[in-house]
Amino acid sequence: MSEERFYSPDIIKKNKKTRERVDNLRKSDSIDDDSVYDLAKAENKFREEYKRDGLLEDCLEKYADKFTTLNLEKFEAQKSNWIDGLTGLRNKKALYGEMPCLLGLAKRNNHDCSVLMIDMDFFKRVNDEYGHLAGDQTLKIVADIIRNSVRESDLLYRFGGEEFVVALYDTDSRLSQTIAEKIRKNVEKSGIVVLDDQDNQQAFKKTVSIGCVGTDQLKTWESTMEDNIDDILEDLIQKADISLYRAKNTGRNKAVVYEPNNDKIIFEKV
Numbered sequence: 001m002s003e004e005r006f007y008s009p010d011i012i013k014k015n016k017k018t019r020e021r022v023d024n025l026r027k028s029d030s031i032d033d034d035s036v037y038d039l040a041k042a043e044n045k046f047r048e049e050y051k052r053d054g055l056l057e058d059c060l061e062k063y064a065d066k067f068t069t070l071n072l073e074k075f076e077a078q079k080s081n082w083i084d085g086l087t088g089l090r091n092k093k094a095l096y097g098e099m100p101c102l103l104g105l106a107k108r109n110n111h112d113c114s115v116l117m118i119d120m121d122f123f124k125r126v127n128d129e130y131g132h133l134a135g136d137q138t139l140k141i142v143a144d145i146i147r148n149s150v151r152e153s154d155l156l157y158r159f160g161g162e163e164f165v166v167a168l169y170d171t172d173s174r175l176s177q178t179i180a181e182k183i184r185k186n187v188e189k190s191g192i193v194v195l196d197d198q199d200n201q202q203a204f205k206k207t208v209s210i211g212c213v214g215t216d217q218l219k220t221w222e223s224t225m226e227d228n229i230d231d232i233l234e235d236l237i238q239k240a241d242i243s244l245y246r247a248k249n250t251g252r253n254k255a256v257v258y259e260p261n262n263d264k265i266i267f268e269k270v
Contacts, residue, residue, distance in 0.1 A: 211243030
């Protein structure tokens, strides 16, 4: 998508601050994000009115603010609801807001998508032994390790608690396991250093278990219409979680790819 589509030269001519805010907004936006399109429409409307009314130069910022600054504030407030306050990652709400767009794009381009469900092994022990603040620090450190292990095009979410989800575009189930293994190994070899509730430094190792699934494993992917993409997303999340259960219940610290026709869960995930 070209920059010209989103920015009016008239708008940015006298409003550098607004331009910088738009830049920051775009950097954090995902493919097909509605806020970007709404912003584009607002700026297009401004350009049309500017040309039609022959606005004087000294009125430029007034009209620019009318169609950009107020919208930006609204969009930025909306985006704050999609960010996890602890890790800075996108949250579960963002996942369900963005993933249908990603899947729809993949469907149109005949690409596969995959989902990784990641859970920290024995995370409760960190809270029990060192305190909840140490647990929060651990989550932030592991989130950074995962973020640095995935590709720039991948989307990382904190799904809840000690669970994370990675959305992989143009990635089938086989490649998803390769990426999952990279994440697993990077977490395993990284040292975790935190302060306990007595302000004493504690160092330890952590591992993660990962469930992987790709749209290439879904019988419904080829036949699904775009208006049923939400069903595909739920199917992916469910099957990734099933695979995560298997990783947990067969030794932990491993990445397990979903096995079609084997959805039975025997043990509880702990």
